[in-house]
Amino acid sequence: MLKSKIFFFLFFPFLLIAQNVKLPIEKLKQDLIIFKDIREKANSGLYKYRTKQQIDSIYSWAFSQIKQPKTLLDFYKIILKITDFEGSLHNGTTLPDDFQNKYSSGNVFFPYPVKLIENKLVINFQNTEIPLGSQIHSINRIAINQILDAFSKYYTTDGYNITGKSIGIGSSFAKYFEMEYGPQKFFLVEYSLPNKSQKLKKTVAAVSNEIRKENFKNRHSLPIDSLQYGKIKGKYSFKVISPNTSLLAINTFAIGRNAKDKEHLAYKKYVDSCFQYLSDNLQIKNLIVDVRNNGGGTDPNDIITFSYLAQKPFRENALAYVNFQEIPFPEYLVYEENELQKQQEEKKDFEDEIKDEFPKLENGKYIQDEKFNLLLQPDKNNFKGQIYLLISPRIASAGSLFTSLAAGNTNAVVIGEETMGGYFGHNGHTPIEYELPNTKIKTQFSIVNLEQDVPKKASQIFGRGIIPDHEVRQTLDDFLRNKDTQFEYTLKLIEQK
Incomplete structure (x- = not known):
């Protein structure tokens, strides 16, 4: 069995698409057609969990979304939904590096690590603003269930599994939020204290990617889940x-x-x-x-x-x-x-x-x-x-x-x-x-x-x-x-x- 990861890098002329530039319909449709053709010819798992009719249906939906020019990010989200729908944790779809680096600059990220506990999203960081273990009910007036449903496409799992998506939520919640809802300066968080039902509100400031990473390294659950993220030392x-x-x-x-x-x-x-x-x-x-x-x-x-x-x-x-x-x-x-x-x-x-x-x-x-x-x-x-x-x-x-x-x-x-x-x-x-x-x-x-x-x-x-x-x-x-x-x-x- 071919066990080594073999990657092929083809160098195209440099192209940096600005954040808000909308790409022409014909260019987006061409990429979507090529994407579909590649999956049909090369991906042996395309119909592992989905029928041909289901796959055709999601592509019909995707083409229906391209009736007017779209930004790169909006088109990327369409591709992500297709990638996730196939049902393989080895699927990966990424934006151009230059776009991602520019898009994620500045103080734009949700500041605190979070974790799904008993199907509830809780604060996973000791801080002075929102106590550790507090349950988040909404952010910027968006219900947390709606947020989590939108984030599902960013982390692929096998088949119809959804438990594995908690790994992506735990590590990349702030990045997903920025990708889904755009860079933010502040976050209005509706929450309740641990084992309490009363809902409270707090506005917290966005942080840089460096601080986001540092906070994640110092998350409360580190003693339990340190081996689930990053390089494993004790194999x-x-x-x-x-x-x-x-x-x-x-x-x-x-x-x-x-x-x-x-x-x-x-x-x-x-x-x-x-x-x-x-x-x-x-x-x-x-x-x-x-x-x-x-x-x-x-x-x-x-x-x-x-x-x-x-x-x-x-x-x-x-x-x-x-x-x-x-x-x-x-x-x-x-x-x-x-x-x-x-x-x-x-x-x-x-x-x-x-x-x-x-x-x-x-x-x-x-x-x-x-x-x-x-x-x-x-x-x-x-x-x-x-x-x-x-x-x-x-x-x-x-x-x-x-x-x-x-x-x-x-x-x-x-x-x-x-x-x-x-x-x-x-x-x-x-x-x-x-x-x-x-x-x-x-x-x-x-x-x-x-x-x-x-x-x-x-x-x-x-x-x-x-x-x-x-x-x-x-x-x-x-x-x-x-x-x-x-x-x-x-x-x-x-x-x-």
Whole structure:
């Protein structure tokens, strides 16, 4: 499987579109047509969760929105709605860098980090204006539910999942607000104090992007969710927490670039030593596997880890395929190199790997060769006790593939909240990026459509993430105390058993 992220950057003549300049209808329609053609030819996941009729319908809506000239930002929001509607967390659509940098300058941002707790948006920062944990009801007279609904398009998740959007809300609320409603100088906030119903109002001043970032770094929930945002330092750990229970935390699968990488080999050795220890200490009958912070990474970290939990032979995928062997619309590709010859070599290498892995055309799909999806065996040191799997909305990509295999093919008791990554499958592994010729909007998606090797379960709904056996969310009181609700619930569950 092509696991490395291959990007192509194509350099067009410099174009900076001013914030309020409206682009001609014919230019916008041309970009929308190209965007649609690219998705239909290259994106194998286009109809994974939506029928052709539904996809055609949203494009009909999009074209109906371009009956008069529009600003780049307004057109971008139309493209975002289509991107989000497809249902893949690997979808990404971005504005030109120069436009974004200019647009986000000055004191224009909502000042305080926020977090969704019990489906309520609360202040996640100790400050003197609006107390920590206060529930926000409206901002600038816009109801918070309306705001959150508008923000949904800015953060993509697999299928019909919505829990994963809380990750984007928690990290980028201020940026989304600026994008959706424009730069602000002040914010009129209607709120209520923690565990109170009386509504209060406070006007707070906007801040710069630098202060916004600094406030986020100092958010109240940092001790609990530090691993869900930014670079992860402690990628994995193992410890014995009681005479009969151990904890294995795997915070990312971004551990080396491939199976030969030194970092991956060190991880493989470490994991094997953990399960060797468990094999030698049979009194440890409970293993908590915490993947709540795992947003994905590279193979074979996910598969090797699962081999220590598996009780029978398994495959990474039940099926994998792509739509093409020769990259469609290469004139809009984003290349890594400037020189034409190197671009051509890069494109050829990419296509040669695709042809090697996906050689056979069946019903319009190029199917993965079995040598890239071998039947794998459980490791000799596989754990035979009771597994407790901790999950959260942060879990995605390789993290959700591992979690799906563990939830579907072991005795794992799954605790936490629905993942943003799909249970039955996703589009992943190999990203590709294009740039639209008139607006310079970039769009990225992964080309490999994967059906994961998992059984059907009554609790699992197609198009949703991994559904926990025990749904456990942090309460407002637990949030204020920075209590790890799910972990403590798991320990009590083990004690009761």
